[in-house]
Amino acid sequence: MNAMVTSLLKDSSEQRLTLVTLSIGAQMLAIPADVLYEVLDPLPTTRVPGAGDFARNVLNVRGSVVPLADLAFAMGLTRAPQSDRRRIMVLDVAIDGEPSTVVIEADEVHEVVSISRADILPVPATMATWPPDYLLGLYNGPQGFVLLPDLGQIFSTLATKSTAMTL
Amino acid sequence: MISDDLVQLFQDELRELLDSLDRGLLDLRMNPEDAGLIDQVFRDLHTIKGNGAMFGFAELSAFVHKFETAFDDIRSGRARVTPEVIRLALAARDEIPGLVEGTPDETGRRSGILAALSAVLSTDIPATQPDAAPVDLPPPAEARTEAAQLAFRLTGPAFELGQRPDLLLAELAGLGATDFKADVTGLPCLEMLEPSRCDLAWTCTIPATVTDDDVAEVFMFVDAKWDIVRAPAAEAGSAPVVAAPASPEEVVPVAAAVAAPVVRAVPSRAAPEAEPPKAASSRGGSGATVRVPADRLDALMDAVGELVIVEARLTELARNSRDSALMATAEQITRLAAGLRDATMTMRMVPMRTLVGRFRRLVSEVADKLEKQVSFVVVGEETELDKTLIEKLADPLVHILRNSLDHGIETAAEREKSGKPVEAVVELTAQHAGTEVLVRIRDDGRGMDPEKLRAKAVSQGLIAPDAVLSEQQLFGLIFEPGFSTAATVTELSGRGVGMDVVRRTIEGLRGSIEIDSVFGVGTTVTLRMPLTLAIIEGLLVEVEGERYTLPMTSVQEIVALPADKFTSGRAGDFLDVRGHFVPFLRLRNAFDCGGNPPDAQNVVIVTSGDTRIGVVVDRIIGTNQVVIKQMSKLHVGLRTISGATILGDGSVALILDVPHLVALGRQKGNIPNRSLAA
Numbered sequence: 001m002n003a004m005v006t007s008l009l010k011d012s013s014e015q016r017l018t019l020v021t022l023s024i025g026a027q028m029l030a031i032p033a034d035v036l037y038e039v040l041d042p043l044p045t046t047r048v049p050g051a052g053d054f055a056r057n058v059l060n061v062r063g064s065v066v067p068l069a070d071l072a073f074a075m076g077l078t079r080a081p082q083s084d085r086r087r088i089m090v091l092d093v094a095i096d097g098e099p100s101t102v103v104i105e106a107d108e109v110h111e112v113v114s115i116s117r118a119d120i121l122p123v124p125a126t127m128a129t130w131p132p133d134y135l136l137g138l139y140n141g142p143q144g145f146v147l148l149p150d151l152g153q154i155f156s157t158l159a160t161k162s163t164a165m166t167l
Numbered sequence: 168m169i170s171d172d173l174v175q176l177f178q179d180e181l182r183e184l185l186d187s188l189d190r191g192l193l194d195l196r197m198n199p200e201d202a203g204l205i206d207q208v209f210r211d212l213h214t215i216k217g218n219g220a221m222f223g224f225a226e227l228s229a230f231v232h233k234f235e236t237a238f239d240d241i242r243s244g245r246a247r248v249t250p251e252v253i254r255l256a257l258a259a260r261d262e263i264p265g266l267v268e269g270t271p272d273e274t275g276r277r278s279g280i281l282a283a284l285s286a287v288l289s290t291d292i293p294a295t296q297p298d299a300a301p302v303d304l305p306p307p308a309e310a311r312t313e314a315a316q317l318a319f320r321l322t323g324p325a326f327e328l329g330q331r332p333d334l335l336l337a338e339l340a341g342l343g344a345t346d347f348k349a350d351v352t353g354l355p356c357l358e359m360l361e362p363s364r365c366d367l368a369w370t371c372t373i374p375a376t377v378t379d380d381d382v383a384e385v386f387m388f389v390d391a392k393w394d395i396v397r398a399p400a401a402e403a404g405s406a407p408v409v410a411a412p413a414s415p416e417e418v419v420p421v422a423a424a425v426a427a428p429v430v431r432a433v434p435s436r437a438a439p440e441a442e443p444p445k446a447a448s449s450r451g452g453s454g455a456t457v458r459v460p461a462d463r464l465d466a467l468m469d470a471v472g473e474l475v476i477v478e479a480r481l482t483e484l485a486r487n488s489r490d491s492a493l494m495a496t497a498e499q500i501t502r503l504a505a506g507l508r509d510a511t512m513t514m515r516m517v518p519m520r521t522l523v524g525r526f527r528r529l530v531s532e533v534a535d536k537l538e539k540q541v542s543f544v545v546v547g548e549e550t551e552l553d554k555t556l557i558e559k560l561a562d563p564l565v566h567i568l569r570n571s572l573d574h575g576i577e578t579a580a581e582r583e584k585s586g587k588p589v590e591a592v593v594e595l596t597a598q599h600a601g602t603e604v605l606v607r608i609r610d611d612g613r614g615m616d617p618e619k620l621r622a623k624a625v626s627q628g629l630i631a632p633d634a635v636l637s638e639q640q641l642f643g644l645i646f647e648p649g650f651s652t653a654a655t656v657t658e659l660s661g662r663g664v665g666m667d668v669v670r671r672t673i674e675g676l677r678g679s680i681e682i683d684s685v686f687g688v689g690t691t692v693t694l695r696m697p698l699t700l701a702i703i704e705g706l707l708v709e710v711e712g713e714r715y716t717l718p719m720t721s722v723q724e725i726v727a728l729p730a731d732k733f734t735s736g737r738a739g740d741f742l743d744v745r746g747h748f749v750p751f752l753r754l755r756n757a758f759d760c761g762g763n764p765p766d767a768q769n770v771v772i773v774t775s776g777d778t779r780i781g782v783v784v785d786r787i788i789g790t791n792q793v794v795i796k797q798m799s800k801l802h803v804g805l806r807t808i809s810g811a812t813i814l815g816d817g818s819v820a821l822i823l824d825v826p827h828l829v830a831l832g833r834q835k836g837n838i839p840n841r842s843l844a845a
Contacts, residue, residue: 046811046819047713048802049758055801058811060819063473065796065811095800102799159800 016114021146022089022106024071025078028146030113030139035151037090037101039109054158061090064101071104074154075134075147080107095155102155115139120148133157177222178267179458184211184218185263186524192256193527197542199248208256209235209242213387215263227266230277234259237284239380246288254535255284257528313375317344317382319393320353320368327363330389338385339371346372461554464515471504471511472702472794478504479791479815508702516551519597519606522561523548526568530593533572540590541576550597552604556696559676560606563669567608567692568593570666575612575690585687587611599698603720606694615684617641624650642682646670674775674826675809677703677718705793705812707820708771708784711760714820716793716812717782721773721825728768728783742770742781751781752832757807773825780832782823791815795822807831 019030045057045068057068068088072079085108093102120137134157136148191208198204212235219227238256240246259280265272272278317339321330336347350368360366373382379395386393478500485497523545534541552560576591583589596607620641624630629647644650648667673680678696697703697720705716726744732751742749751770754760770781793812798805809824 044818046821048798048805048808048821049760050805050807051802055799058798058802058819058821060813060817063469063476063813065798065813065819067799067801069801098800100799102801155801159803 015118016116017120019113019115019148020089021110021113021141022087023080023108023110024075024106025080027075027077028110028141028143029071030115030141030146030148031089031091031151033112035091035093037092040088040090042086042088042105052158059088059103061101061103066090066101066103068103068105069155069158071149071154074158075149083107091151093151093155095152095159100155113141174222176458177218180218181215181263181267184215185260186521187211188215188260189257189524189528192253192260193531195248196250196253196531205238205242205248209238212238213384219267224267226269227263230259230262230266230281233281234284235384236381237281237288239384240288243380249287251287252284255280255287259284314372315375316370316396317373317393318350318368318370318396319386319391320350321365321389321391323390324361324363325365325390328390330365332365332367332369335385335389335391336369336371339373339382342377342381342385343374344371344377345374459514464511464554468511468515471508472796474504475508475702475792475794476813476815480817483815512553512698512702515554517554517557518549518551519545519557520548522557522564523595525561526564526595529565530568530572533569534576537572537576538578539572539576540579541572542590542592544592544594545596546594547597550599550604552597552696553698556676559672560694560696563672563694564595564606564608566665566669568595571608571610571612571690571692575610575614577613581613600695604696604698606696607691609689609691611689614686614688614690615642615645615682616686620644639683642684645682646680671826677720677809679775703793703795705791705822706771707788707791707814708754708769708782709786709788710754710758710784711762713758713760714788714814714818715754715784716791716820716822717771717773718793718822718825719790721775723772723774723779725787726770726772726781728770733764733768744772744779744781747779749779749781750832751783752828753783755783755785757831773829775826775829778829780829782828782832793822 018033020033020036021028021030023029040061043059043061045059047057048055048067051057053070053073055067055069058065059068060066071077087106087109088103089106089109091102091104093100095102119139121139122137123135133153134150136150138145138147140146188208188211191204191211195201195204195208212231216228216231216235219225219231234256241248241252246252259277262272262277262280266277319335321332325332340347348370350370353366353368354360355366373395382393382395478497481497482501485494488494527543527545530541530543571593576593577585577587579589582591592611594607594609596605596609598605617638621630621636624641624644624647625632627650629644629650630636645666646669650666670680673694673696676696678694681693681695682690683693684690704719706719706722707714707716709715724744726742729742732740732742740751740753742751749772755762755764765785768783768785769787770783771787772779772781791814795810796812797810798808802808806827807824808821810822811819812822814820
């Protein structure tokens with residue numbers, strides 16, 4: 001996925017990117033539409049004892065047991081209070097090169113947008129609060145900056161961390 | 168171009184043929200005189216050669232051809248099977264996968280093996296074997312001094328059987344035959360023509376180097392009449408013949424061959440189009456089975472798994488509705504789902520035989536290397552196991568076998584001294600026992616000395632010098648990490664890495680391993696494996712509203728938690744189960760469930776190996792069929808959880824990994840103050 005997103009951004013033959021925008025707290029994010037499998041209303045979850053903060057729960061998505069990853073935790077964002085606009089997004093990403101299904105929670109899912117590649121800016125070096133490789137870039141949307149998280153990188157890094165646990 | 172499907176088919180069949188070849192060669196070593204086995208080996212080689220040629224692996228085909236030629240000397244009785252022949256043949260067999268992959272043979276190993284093989288066979292002529300019965304032998308193929316004329320025609324409904332004269336001609340051309348001529352005198356007039364019959368006959372000149380047997384081999388699987396005429400100028404000329412064009416481009420369909428009997432030399436890789444399809448291969452009985460890619464079976468299993476879950480949900484809903492019609496329907500679905508589940512699981516079953524071939528090979532090689540005489544006996548080759556399980560069992564079994572051969576079996580001299588037959592026996596048994604499969608590896612070697620094990624364990628600090636251990640427990644020590652009694656580390660084993668890995672692997676597959684030994688008599692290692700990995704019987708428990716599943720196979724009993732143990736006291740978390748102290752683990756604490764324990768709690772006693780621990784839970788919900796789902800990569804680091812399952816209400820319950828829970832409980836029992844939150 002990482003490579004795919006990277007190539008999505010670099011491959012100049014494709015001039016426009018199709019993204020899905022969502023909010024976590026006050027921050028707008030955008031993920032490539034082709035990794036998004038579906039958007040669902042929140043489902044009951046099951047706590048995984050001993051799991052790290054990044055993926056505390058699992059849930060049943062159409063008969064598969066899928067981890068619920070907390071993108072807000074990974075990116076240091078503050079979540080909005082519980083509301084009926086909250087959705088879960090089922091993503092197909094590669095974790096350490098292995099195709100996996102992961103669910104993330106969004107406080108709100110907005111729309112599908114088409115962005116010109118030229119509008120995507122590199123991450124300013126001053127954004128020191130981010131782990132450097134968690135972002136692919138950002139662009140200026142109608143309501144402020146929209147971040148493009150590097151999902152493959154985030155999941156792979158946190159999967160390695162969770163493997164190091166002992167319980 | 169050849170499609171990927173076909174290549175896959177070729178590869179699959181090649182694997183089977185190589186397995187069969189392995190089996191044949193190794194059996195032949197035991198029974199060197201068995202003509203049936205020799206034929207089987209020969210047939211396998213011939214089919215590999217044929218398939219190789221058909222799929223364009225010219226190098227493979229050429230190599231196997233020479234291999235096969237060497238074996239033909241054995242088949243025709245000109246040479247005998249010796250261990251050296253088998254060794255070289257196995258070496259040659261090992262070159263085949265490389266040839267398929269196109270690995271270059273830079274060191275000339277391949278030709279070396281072939282040369283050695285034919286050298287061994289040529290020196291091993293019956294004359295040097297006085298006990299051979301020379302009367303029964305066909306006259307050795309005398310080398311002709313000059314070229315001869317070969318005449319042949321196909322008999323019977325050749326085209327109906329899918330025979331391919333073009334391939335025969337190509338094969339003959341490969342032997343060096345020249346001057347092909349077609350004999351059209353047999354052709355009837357058009358209205359009499361029988362399309363399934365081959366009315367043409369051919370003649371060609373074969374060089375002096377080609378023996379009658381070489382020719383016989385070409386016609387091995389063909390109904391043909393052929394004759395070699397020594398004098399090249401003999402009667403052949405009397406028939407009107409049509410010269411064959413040399414150009415392979417000259418493609419003429421069979422029907423046209425009637426009007427213009429032209430023979431073509433088709434290169435073996437040309438795709439036949441106008442020709443009748445090749446008849447079913449000589450490996451018979453294929454009508455009863457269907458080859459299915461493994462991933463399709465996996466997909467089916469997944470679907471059945473989901474069906475079982477939905478069925479559980481439906482049953483629950485129906486029961487709650489108290490609608491009798493709905494309940495009756497749900498019951499029917501339950502029955503059908505169970506049938507479908509069993510049928511699907513049966514489809515995934517493969518016999519142990521698929522593994523055993525590899526083991527025979529391993530045992531014979533390791534025994535040779537160690538210069539020990541070992542007969543490897545397999546009982547219950549047809550015992551079936553889930554295919555995933557079979558794949559994962561291979562490595563542990565290899566390890567156990569190696570150990571047995573290296574440490575268990577004595578040298579020939581030692582065996583003689585202790586009055587045992589020089590040839591040792593290693594026996595692998597596989598049998599079904601209820602919902603389990605027992606795989607047992609028994610040797611009649613020196614066995615293990617409990618006292619030596621004890622001394623070693625004490626010196627390594629694994630047990631206290633005054634510890635009282637049963638013989639069973641002492642044997643169990645060899646599964647401890649780093650424990651090895653071998654005085655010397657050999658190339659094969661003795662480093663003490665291994666048996667602990669073996670146990671972990673087996674337990675990871677929800678199986679168990681036991682070892683039993685009588686000093687001086689032998690050792691038996693027993694593996695108990697579940698029949699399948701996909702669906703298990705589980706015990707559903709609840710702690711603080713959270714539900715967990717324990718594999719039923721490891722649950723021993725359920726007892727109520729005595730009131731004085733409700734809170735962890737000074738006495739420590741031990742339970743007195745009929746006089747045995749069993750440490751227990753409060754799941755509530757271990758899993759940080761929070762909340763307060765209810766007034767009545769239960770303890771599920773689980774076992775792993777020979778250790779028991781209690782797991783304290785709030786409530787036992789009951790047993791259920793559990794379709795196992797693997798945890799994602801984000802959760803693989805969790806050792807106490809082996810997977811997850813979906814319950815009837817659609818929620819997820821985690822499956823607890825008993826061996827790790829036991830390790831956790833034992834650790835806690837030994838060191839009471841140690842925190843569990845690692």
